[in-house]
Amino acid sequence: MLSANAHVVFRRVAARIGVTTILRDVNLTVRAGESVGLFGSNGAGKTTLLRVIATLLRPSAGEAQVLGTDLGSSDRFSIRSRIGLIGHSPALYPELSLAANLEFSARIAGAPLAAANDALETVGLGQARDRLAGEASHGMQRRVEFARELMLQPELLLLDEPHSALDPSAVELVEHIVAGVLDRGGAVVLVSHDVDRVAPMVTRTAELTGGTVR
Amino acid sequence: MLSANAHVVFRRVAARIGVTTILRDVNLTVRAGESVGLFGSNGAGKTTLLRVIATLLRPSAGEAQVLGTDLGSSDRFSIRSRIGLIGHSPALYPELSLAANLEFSARIAGAPLAAANDALETVGLGQARDRLAGEASHGMQRRVEFARELMLQPELLLLDEPHSALDPSAVELVEHIVAGVLDRGGAVVLVSHDVDRVAPMVTRTAELTGGTVR
Amino acid sequence: MSNRFWPQAFAIARRDLDRERRSGEVAWVTIPFGAVALLLVPLAVGINQDVLSRIGTGMLFVVVMLFGVLTAVRQTNIETPAQRDAIALLGVDPVAEFAGRSMATALLLLAFQVVMGAVTVALYGLDLAGWEWMVVVMPLTAIGLAELGTLSGSIAASTNAGPALVPLLVTPLAIPLLLGSTQTVESITRDGVNLSWLVLMAIVVLVLAIVGVVTARPLQETR
Amino acid sequence: MSNRFWPQAFAIARRDLDRERRSGEVAWVTIPFGAVALLLVPLAVGINQDVLSRIGTGMLFVVVMLFGVLTAVRQTNIETPAQRDAIALLGVDPVAEFAGRSMATALLLLAFQVVMGAVTVALYGLDLAGWEWMVVVMPLTAIGLAELGTLSGSIAASTNAGPALVPLLVTPLAIPLLLGSTQTVESITRDGVNLSWLVLMAIVVLVLAIVGVVTARPLQETR
Amino acid sequence: MTDATRRSRSWLDIVAVAAVVGALVFAMTSPRVESQGDSARMLFIHVPTIWLAYLAFAVTFVASITYLVTKKLKWDLIAGSSAEIGVVFTTVAIIGGAIWGKATWNVYWTWDARLTLTAIMLFVYIGYLALRRSIPDPEARARRSSVLGILGLVQLIPVHFSVTWWRTLHQSNTFRPRDIQMDGPILAALLMSVGAFTLVYASLLRHRVHLAELELVALEAAAATEGPVAGDAVTAPTIDSAGAGE
Numbered sequence A, B: 001m002l003s004a005n006a007h008v009v010f011r012r013v014a015a016r017i018g019v020t021t022i023l024r025d026v027n028l029t030v031r032a033g034e035s036v037g038l039f040g041s042n043g044a045g046k047t048t049l050l051r052v053i054a055t056l057l058r059p060s061a062g063e064a065q066v067l068g069t070d071l072g073s074s075d076r077f078s079i080r081s082r083i084g085l086i087g088h089s090p091a092l093y094p095e096l097s098l099a100a101n102l103e104f105s106a107r108i109a110g111a112p113l114a115a116a117n118d119a120l121e122t123v124g125l126g127q128a129r130d131r132l133a134g135e136a137s138h139g140m141q142r143r144v145e146f147a148r149e150l151m152l153q154p155e156l157l158l159l160d161e162p163h164s165a166l167d168p169s170a171v172e173l174v175e176h177i178v179a180g181v182l183d184r185g186g187a188v189v190l191v192s193h194d195v196d197r198v199a200p201m202v203t204r205t206a207e208l209t210g211g212t213v214r
Numbered sequence C, D: 001m002s003n004r005f006w007p008q009a010f011a012i013a014r015r016d017l018d019r020e021r022r023s024g025e026v027a028w029v030t031i032p033f034g035a036v037a038l039l040l041v042p043l044a045v046g047i048n049q050d051v052l053s054r055i056g057t058g059m060l061f062v063v064v065m066l067f068g069v070l071t072a073v074r075q076t077n078i079e080t081p082a083q084r085d086a087i088a089l090l091g092v093d094p095v096a097e098f099a100g101r102s103m104a105t106a107l108l109l110l111a112f113q114v115v116m117g118a119v120t121v122a123l124y125g126l127d128l129a130g131w132e133w134m135v136v137v138m139p140l141t142a143i144g145l146a147e148l149g150t151l152s153g154s155i156a157a158s159t160n161a162g163p164a165l166v167p168l169l170v171t172p173l174a175i176p177l178l179l180g181s182t183q184t185v186e187s188i189t190r191d192g193v194n195l196s197w198l199v200l201m202a203i204v205v206l207v208l209a210i211v212g213v214v215t216a217r218p219l220q221e222t223r
Numbered sequence E: 001m002t003d004a005t006r007r008s009r010s011w012l013d014i015v016a017v018a019a020v021v022g023a024l025v026f027a028m029t030s031p032r033v034e035s036q037g038d039s040a041r042m043l044f045i046h047v048p049t050i051w052l053a054y055l056a057f058a059v060t061f062v063a064s065i066t067y068l069v070t071k072k073l074k075w076d077l078i079a080g081s082s083a084e085i086g087v088v089f090t091t092v093a094i095i096g097g098a099i100w101g102k103a104t105w106n107v108y109w110t111w112d113a114r115l116t117l118t119a120i121m122l123f124v125y126i127g128y129l130a131l132r133r134s135i136p137d138p139e140a141r142a143r144r145s146s147v148l149g150i151l152g153l154v155q156l157i158p159v160h161f162s163v164t165w166w167r168t169l170h171q172s173n174t175f176r177p178r179d180i181q182m183d184g185p186i187l188a189a190l191l192m193s194v195g196a197f198t199l200v201y202a203s204l205l206r207h208r209v210h211l212a213e214l215e216l217v218a219l220e221a222a223a224a225t226e227g228p229v230a231g232d233a234v235t236a237p238t239i240d241s242a243g244a245g246e
């Protein structure tokens, strides 16, 4: 019953990369309509936890359910398209234009190409659409990633230090995208080092230390 | 006379990459003991300006002097070792350990290896010294870059969004390193999107719009 | 197979070809480099028209294979972890990814082979009898190598050794293709059409396609 | 030449060798790949011991050159713009950088050549008469190729074309080295010691060193 | 591990060693093949080792498939261990063949298709082992290498049929193994030798799988204990605020 409307349910989850243990005994529940701010010092494992939630890294122990699906089972691939992740480093193809990058995402996800264009306008890159991603500034690349998630409308959105590289006018994008997901009944996990900035847009905060969430 | 104790003197400087003009008519003076906060929207050219000041990109027009040396002349190479830059993306070798990365910098710059160790301790990575840079978290990599500049003690320090990826305990590093440079009679140019955070540590701010500094 | 299979496969293929067009790796590096290799052999072994025309076809396919492997694995090598994560979260069907990548690489390899074939004919003074069969041999070689490269790429992706391992995995496995292509051409010039080598190649291509399709999902699961 | 020249050059060489040790590129890819290439040629060109022992030395150096170029340029290719900026601001002497990179690459290429030489002797049944001269030929080839690779790498880095250009620049220039090495060995097995080819190689190596040293600074300036 | 399994393992070792000794003694005393001299006794090492390599790679193939179906790690350990032994046997067979070649053909290596393809088969499985080495996570290693374990077996086909194929399609200017006439005693010695090497294979495989299981258990134990996690190594910077300008 609990898990029915909880987007993320982790019980004593552990994660390893190779032989290094990074997370241990992580308990975390994120319900629909909730946005959780996740804090923790450098190297604590925040990015790793986001990758586990995103099904990109398999937990090595514990029970983990995301969007009603067990992360240990092979069903986890079917929920990938419902999850959005904006990570530290831009995931664009430097040889393609900003528009081409977004259109590629649209084609794979089955979104209309017009949506890609609209999203690019929304993040303020309408006029820079033909610039190569490799020649775009850091902030422009981040904005394209926001455009991607605006276009794809994920049910579960994971943000890793979303404010970095965005200028003051673009910082609103973070609140905008978080609000959008929550309005649709989705959930957000937001990693940040900047408590003050994040506070207004999260319903709850959690701290990651010693490989576990407190 | 003016330029004698000014670390950066730019008059109507322009910069191009390929055929794209990015900066135009930039006037900027940064005196010894001064730290300048540089703001501007995404894609305005802040990173490009830092690279011009760092002698990494030659100005295409105007007069530019850094540390008393004309950037048009080939003397500009002799001042490179007196300039420090912490950029957006980490400049580490992923196959080498954090310590090995720092020791490489020390060897090239002629600093004692002990200094590399001390700097690593200072930034809180003493126990992670043998971790590969490619396996270190984003914030850990940034900290190594701070350790490098702490070790090298540049006269002119250029910081591109220094706060990003640093956890609250490590954010002090920014103030610490800026204070260190200013105390030694150096100068700092600090690019950021976070006016509030930067305000206490800069003596002056400048805004980059339309390819020029206002 | 979902109804998004083909759109996804074509989107992947198009992305790879677009990236190649911008970087010009095959056009500007692989092709000239392969041509130089073909040029160097006569220079290094001493020029003797007789020996040359005898080893020509063989050298052609050795060069095609070695550089083909490099091309095939490059498509995987240039992918960053962040890009890999992003495409996974787009919900790409791993089978469509296999198909799309293989299509793009096969096209590039076909172009490479055509140019190398022309260079070999010009340099080694080959007898062109039976070369019409190249119309079948070259695409089979291209598809087979592309499938192998894609498959090995996804096996080696995100291991510790990373893409460094791929050529080691691909090259020995590509030997049946190499044998098939040289032997087809040789057998044809000697005894007229002998289809058994072609059939071997077709079987290899088919087996690789099946393995690629069947293992796409299990391989994805390990990421 | 500053008094920090040698420390800097050694630091650069050490970095390159350390990175190679961690990634194992030469050990795990280039060497097995080269060995497979040597193994494939006889299979592809048809088996004939006579022809083989005749083309053996030539094939050895073709393989050494092609893979050597790949190794030499790899050192440049794997450098990111951020890494390049960082090392520039460490105040590295461009001549020391040239020297350090060339040293590291030359060592790797020497190791590669020794293994490939052993493989060729074993596989092609070469006559070992005169091979003691390899002690001179191999280091000269290694140093020459390494210098060429480093030089072309820094030329490419200073243009927009990027690393894609490098093999294209290196390979034609490497032909004198290739000729020198094969001809030395051939002339020795034929007529006994004939030093003129060795002298040619030494001159090429020296000229490349001078060009590298002289152009290091101007090339840096274009960045 | 029960006493019974440990006892059966050491029994297997003893029987295997005894069988090899017995087979070799039998082989050495078997009648000479007049045309080839004593070097022909290489047959009793060369042929069993390559056949056992075939068997080892076939076991890898079957175990890989079984792993993919059952997802039981034990099968992956069998696949990996068997491939390791197969590589050793292939190497022994090639070295044995080369020594034999020196005696009969007067060269260690020649461009027979079979020799080349055997060497390439060795490369395939060296690649397989290199892949395994580069994946620390047991499950990921199992999935990825199983694909290669399956594909690798394809190489056995050209190796085995090379003799036939090249006889019809290629001038076969070298020795063809199938032309040897096998006398009864030689055949018997060969069969004994094959049997003995099979026992050696079985015993090696058991030891290797056991070792791999121990490694796996140790890895799981290390992960389960309350040791430090990766993040513990990062501490707060130690900035003494007074010494900012040090």
Ligand code: HEM
Residues within 6 Å of the ligand: E043, E046, E047, E050, E051, E093, E094, E095, E096, E097, E098, E100, E101, E102, E104, E108, E109, E114, E115, E116, E118, E119, E159, E160, E161, E163, E175, E177, E178, E180
């Ligand atoms: C490096 C050299 C050699 C290699 C790599 C090699 C490889 C092989 C292989 C792979 C087989 C297994 C064939 C199969 O059953 O599928 C085989 C079988 C055999 N080899 Fe060799 N061999 C070498 C040298 C020799 C020499 C020098 C002789 C004898 C003069 C020889 C005699 C045989 C015989 C009698 C068999 C068993 C008959 C058969 O199954 O064809 N081999 N060898």
Ligand SMILES: Nc1ncnc2c1ncn2[C@@H]1O[C@H](COP(=O)(O)OP(=O)(O)OP(=O)(O)O)[C@@H](O)[C@H]1O
Residues within 6 Å of the ligand: A017, A018, A020, A022, A040, A041, A042, A043, A044, A045, A046, A047, A048, A049, B131, B134, B135, B136, B137, B138, B139, B140, B165, B167, E230, E231, E232
């Ligand atoms: N591939 C890897 N191999 C070994 N250890 C790794 C690997 N990747 C990450 N780690 C370690 O795992 C820990 C957690 O990394 P992670 O990137 O999740 O930290 P984080 O909380 O996001 O830190 P930051 O705030 O700096 O981004 C780090 O200590 C890191 O060194």
Ligand SMILES: Nc1ncnc2c1ncn2[C@@H]1O[C@H](COP(=O)(O)OP(=O)(O)OP(=O)(O)O)[C@@H](O)[C@H]1O
Residues within 6 Å of the ligand: A131, A134, A135, A136, A137, A138, A139, A140, A165, A167, B017, B018, B020, B022, B040, B041, B042, B043, B044, B045, B046, B047, B048, B049
């Ligand atoms: N190689 C290049 N070729 C063409 N244009 C480029 C190139 N590099 C950067 N630009 C353009 O120059 C402009 C300035 O880029 P720069 O990285 O300096 O911006 P920035 O002010 O640092 O932005 P941000 O806040 O996003 O980091 C951008 O519009 C960018 O697209």
Ligand SMILES: [Mg+2]
Residues within 6 Å of the ligand: A046, A047, A048, A088, A160, B137, B138, B139
């Ligand atoms: Mg992180």
Ligand SMILES: [Mg+2]
Residues within 6 Å of the ligand: A137, A138, A139, B046, B047, B048, B088, B160
């Ligand atoms: Mg910037």
